[in-house]
Amino acid sequence: MIAFDILLGLGMLLAAAGVFWSADLFRAIVMFVVFGVLLALAWLRLQAPDLALAEAAIGAGLTGVLLLDTLSVLRAKKTAAGKLPPVDQQLLNTFTSTRACAAQNNHGKGHENLRFLAVGLLSLGILIALQAALFMRPEAAVNLPSMVAEGIPDAGIEHPITAVLLNFRSYDTLLEVAVLLVAVIIGLSLRIPSNSNEQQAPSSALIGARQAAYAGVISEDGGNDPILRNFTQRLIPLVLVTGGYILWAGSTMPGGAFQAGALIAAAGVIARLAGYNIASRVDQLLRFGLVLGFLVFLTVAASVMFGGRPFLNYPDGWAGSLIFFIEAMLTFSIGLTLLSLFVHSPGDGAEPNAKSSQRSVKSGSTVGSDNGVGNRPPGNSGKAEADHD
Amino acid sequence: MADFLTIAAIVLLISLLLGLIRVWRGPGAADRMLAAQLFGTTGVGIVLLLAVITDNGALFDIALVLSLLAAVAILAFVRRLKLQQSAADASSLSTKNDTAANKKEGQ
Amino acid sequence: MMPLLLIIPLAWAILCILLPQRWLSLTIRAGLLLQVGAALLLTADVYVNGPIEYALGDWQAPLGIALIADGVSVTLISLSAVVALFVAFYAQSYLQRYEHEQTYFWPLFWFLLASLNGIWLAGDLFNLYVGLELLGLAAVGMVTLTGEKPALHAALRYLYAALLGSLAYLAGVAILYGAYGTLAIPQLGELLDANITTFVAIGLISIGLLLKTAIFPFHYWLPPAHGGALAPVSALLSALVVKASFYILARVWLDMASEINSHVVLYSAAQGLGVLGAGAILWGSWQAYKAAQVKMLVAYSTVAQLGYLMLLFPLAIGTTAVAAGLAWQGAMLHLLAHGFAKAAMFMSVGTLVLAIGHGKVNDLAGVSHRIPISLFAFGLSAVSIMGLPPSGGFNAKWLLLQSAMASQQWWWFILLVVGGLLTAAYVFRVFRISFVEKATHEFSSTSSTLDFTALALAAIAIAMGFFSQWPLSLLQSSGFQGGGL
């Protein structure tokens, strides 16, 4: 098996180098997906099937898709720019190079070489330091795995990793879910406002540009491709059922809320890519779904305090069922969160058709009358303009 | 038996690493994506072999997830192609659909 | 008591996501008061009973995670509770004209507060990583709120710096766990041994935290992010957020590694940290002096003031107990005074910018007549930032000077004096212009809430000049175990 490990390790380095050395971003992303598959194998060799599962769902799955989608959005604008009317062309070009200053900053060749050298030396230093730390490590004085093994009978869950995540160190997990929630809140705040009274000039201007870029896509993306439709109709239920199974398996073997949530999100992403519009239109409901897992987790964790127990404790005998309940809710919310980060990303080409046709009427009138950032609040727009001077 | 399976796993891994060359060389985006799909399927094969070698049934789940999610990447890729193609045709359609841009020009 | 400081902000974050807009104002105020009450109760508890440890989920560290409240952490909890209180009142008034931003500001605000409390109380290295990430993402989110190009650009830079910083930190934590098998800070403090693995780990952790604290030369992301955000956001970021990573740095060096930090490698590294601090003071002050935008001036002032915090390491490590004690008190007092004063400064400047419509320093003429209270708040906070008596800033710098003398490190003494002069230079630039009588601009009216919340915080910074004994005695009675006291 040593040959396998050596090959796999070198293969990972090679794939990583491929990611970094390819000038073409598409190739870099494909290399990244490949790296994810290799990493999942490495986790298996490290006896970490949970991590392999997470990596398979995330690295090879969702992150790759997110990256591909972003790249396609950024590139679609570039391609579209070629044949659009001049005004739009000018708009879309800014997508491809947003920093005019980058042009001003002409380094000399020597400067660039020096920079390369410095960074290279730094990385080399880090490499040596890390390897030294690895080789010179002292014998560990504390044996945590044995403590975990002792604690398992009281944890209410057989699978040690789930026990660590949702019982011994559940505080970490609580904050981790909060991190996800923060990410999705920011995602929601940055989506293009759809509410009419939030509709300020920049957004209507945006919609104009977006429609220019996506005119073709929106009309085409109705899910009328028979192959795609049939494929997704079979795939989605399969992915969802697998997600449920992974959640259920989590209490005794590899699996759990996060991996299952990633699968749920994947099902949603597939549906989205095939043109189904499953994202909730009702903002309030969406928000409730997003916070549900966190809300349940926090409520359970805090309500035990009324019984005089410490925060994040579980009442005797209840740990197993409470953990499963929390996990189920978390799965739903994590799935929705990841999906929402995908669907509500600014510039998602296939974003609500109905909405955009509604808007086109509206934006038609607003763009004509408003002047760009004109009606922003005084402090801010003033600042922004001054900044550009 | 275990030795044979180990050798099989190594052979599959070598075929994966050869696949890296195709991802690197391309030349087309589709070539790269199909090579990545090869990674998905061969990866599933290796996981299954490892499951048998280490006698760990839980690994079958991973193979399942890996095979399901490989499909998502290919979907995203196909959509990307569509997006680029349709964006290229956008000029004709945009005059029809895009009221905002028209208004702007007429201003 | 301790978990309440986490539960309240987390619960209020959820409330702010779910509740309809019209109920928010009252809900937020109730939450703020609860928060301050919990913070003060905990402070009193620690003051009377000494440090408290709380095992979350009833699992003892190292298997579980412990929260630790000692003198330092409760002081910082009180700081963040009070600053958050006034900033929130300010924000309620300020954000009225930002309808979209308001919806998303409040959930992020509460998550930010939760992560800060989590960091002040954390007793576990990995938990600190999660807390740092929560803090970083919430802070980045606040910078992006307006959705405008410069803000987004600043946020991206901030995000990338924060991500790189937390990975470096995590790498250090991974090595420590791999070497010692535990993540609990008190336990690691007993186990740490002066060897290469430990040095590499502490080095990585320090680099990561320096990047997140924006210490020169890693400060590049701070001015655009702090200068480009909405005023209440800038106040929170400068007063509290950058302090969190400094606090962890101080905990790692002076608490966790206190047994080995006079080892020659760490001793020289501590002097190196002081040099970075010196760079921050000089470079930050110079940039502040040159800044055209008043918010950028204040942001660069933060870069400079963070430099003083770095002096804690050379003054407290490998010196006498007296010098270390003075340095420790001085640095903590500086952190507090700067927290109050900088929040007040960003808030008052925010009001000025709102009134004149943009933020050029040269257009502040006439401000003294039209918006005197905000200018007065700015002035009071500037007194503390410059270190003029009577103010918290003065007492802090005085203690640092004494520490430099006690440890016979005259070079830091000179630096402190020069730094004070440079600060005066850029602050007086604002005054000179703002007292010009003839206004060159039209002024829009602003709410008096904006004026008075800033004034209150500035007054606290000044009042610390008279009541420094309170936080200091709290620190002295129950500071870090090995904090040189």
Added chain:
Amino acid sequence: MISFSVDFWYAGIGAALIALSLLAFLLSKRLLKKLLAFNIMGSGVFLMMVGMAQTQNDGAADAVPQALVLTGIVVAVSATALALVVIRRFALASVVAALAAENKAAENDAAENDAAEKNGAERTGSDTAVSDTTVTDTALTDPNLNKNGDPQ
């Protein structure tokens, strides 16, 4: 004490991945590329975390670092998704900036369309000077260049 094992090998690979991606992170000027580097660096850290801990455990699985890494993966995904959202919005905001500039020009000049197009052409020229397939940013990690991005 030093013995070669599977865990040790992968921990070493993790260290190499960290160094490699640090190089890429600092040298690359493209935001998406930096994000890829960040993700791979994270994977390197995770490999070190699990590998190094398990060498202390005679190669047996250690649930604690595995659970920590699972948490780390979730955090990394959140951060990546967030960064992508901000990048996309940044790209859109650039369009708004261009639109605003163009509208301004259109207002200022009596001959509306001419001015707008002229302005557009000029901007296009300057913007495409760096022809790149995605958002570029030189200043993100280079302190020397920070003034370019400062809203001063």
